[in-house]
Each structure stands twice: as C-alpha cells, then as structure tokens.
Amino acid sequence: MLLGQVIGTVVSSVYCEGLQGVPFLLVQPLDRTGQPKGQPVVAADSTRMAGPGELVTYEGGREAALALDPWFVPVDHTIVTIVDQVSRAGWRNP
Amino acid sequence: MILGRVKGEVVSTIKHPVYANRRVLLLDRIGADGRELGGYLVAIDAVDAGVGQTVLVIDEGNSARQVIDDPQAPVRSVIIGIVDEITVDPAAVRT
DSSP states (O other): OEEEEEEEEEOOSSOOTTOTTOOEEEEEEBOTTSOBOSOOEEEEESSSOOOTTOEEEEEETHHHHHTSSSOOSOOSEEEEEEEEEEEETTOOOO | OEEEEEEEEEEEEEEOGGGTTOOEEEEEEEOTTSOEEEEEEEEEESSOOOTTOEEEEEEOHHHHHHHHTOTTOOOOEEEEEEOOOOOOOGGGOOO
16 A cells, blocks of 8 residues: 545546446555655545545555455556554655 | 565554554565665554564565455555564675
8 A cells, every 4th residue: 555645536427337436536646754756646435535635545456446346347546545644753744 | 575664653544444453554665785765655564563673564465365364355565574684695785
C-alpha cells in the first residue's frame, strides 16, 4: 500500500461490466513525508466513503481488483483505507 | 522479500474489512547496507514489529494472502519478520 490524497472525483457513464456503482476518485500519490510525488491516478474506492481532501491508502496491481465486489473487474488502483492519523517523525499532512 | 525500517504507524477507522484489527505500519525501504533508498511502503504487521526495527517485508500478493489466511484479501505488503542482523560484503553492495 501507498499513501495518497484524494484531489477529485471522476464520473463515467460508459464503463466495463462490474464497475457499476464503483466510485472513482483522483488520487495524488504522496512520498514518505506526506508531500505530493508523481502524477495523480484514478482509483476505485472500496470504502465508498472517501472524498476530496482526505488522506487514504491505496493498493495497486492485481490486489486492487480484489478489494471490490465483484472482484474480477478491470481496476488497477483501489482505495482501501481512509487515514485518520500518520505517526512518523518528519511527517507533514499534505 | 525486501528489507525495510519501521518509521511509524497509520491509523484508520474507515477501511476495507480485511484491515479490521490489523496493525498497519509505515516503513522505509533500505538497502543491504542499511541505507535508506527513498521509497516507502504501508504494510500489515504480522509479527508485532516496532518503530526503529529492521524488518523483512513481502511485497507480493499471493504470499501476502497466505500470511493473512484469506485467498481474496486485497493485500500485497506484509511484514513477516524482524531482522536481528545482516551480514554483507560491503564491496558487493552497489551504491
């Protein structure tokens, strides 16, 4: 898992089977100190409760699809937790 | 498996059910000589590791799901060992 910040939402009206009702959010990946690093990705939200501004952890690759139900879906990044707090020396919330 | 150093903890209330009652730690990736490589991981802790410890980490889904004992868990990174000592020929470590 990696840490990210939700920076927006993505709405799609034409999508592959299995993705109906799955929220898609724009996630900005963060580095180990909480600062933005790299390009944003579009992630499915398995918690269905994340929103812009929130700190989340997301899983990439095959595991991303396993977080959803049905799980045999074409998804490569999925939000799995909404983060309340990160305790780490040098951490600054984005 | 890769080496890491535990740096902190990540606390969440709203999460995928597989993360319920599991400790999630923040760790930096380190090289064979203990040097930090710049990367990090957020991983489930299966061995009660603590901040500052050097740990052995799986970053691959199938083995992670085996440790979690759930064949459909959306989990890839798990701390599966606490490292006591690493012995390596410094000349063999590429920097």
